[in-house]
Amino acid sequence: GQGVEQPAKLMSVEGTFARVNCTYSTSGFNGLSWYQQREGQAPVFLSYVVLDGLKDSGHFSTFLSRSNGYSYLLLTELQIKDSASYLCAVLNNNAGAKLTFGGGTRLTVRP
């Protein structure tokens, strides 16, 4: 089977950082994506990772450890407008084009 888990909520402070965690179990991992979703809007693609390690993309960075079934999205220099839900999604190599999403983490950035 396949499962993708995320903490439901996260709170942080403007100007600091936030790390959004994602753990997964799958029989055929083929990559992991991160999406941002604002209240009442559609998810928007942020990043895709398939190799272990940290992928630095400026304001958003992503880390992957395939052996541990673990990824995180790191947001630095937080702004109030970063308050949103962040979704991770796993692509299963054994299931064609099927993407399985986690429940999402609602990040609140306070002043």
Next chain:
Amino acid sequence: EAAVTQSPRNKVAVTGGKVTLSCNQTNNHNNMYWYRQDTGHGLRLIHYSYGAGSTEKGDIPDGYKASRPSQENFSLILELATPSQTSVYFCASGDVRGGNERLFFGHGTKLSVL
């Protein structure tokens, strides 16, 4: 920028009625998806498609049918709507097996079944 358009934006249906949600994409993507999103469950995959004429069951297909008559269009059909199908439905397109793992989502359809 890739475009995915859903219709209707909002829908109120009665229990036992038939509901059709439509999705159109102008990206020439092979793959299209239907997800529903409920509080506490995130996005759950209902049906997806690899191309015209293809439909595949996702993780929660019961009570739903899908139709992909063309590359551009993908419909979700609720033959006998139930209140438990009240949700926000998102359509998406992408070519995740082509090395480009980015999905483009429509704005969503809010469905209420009374």
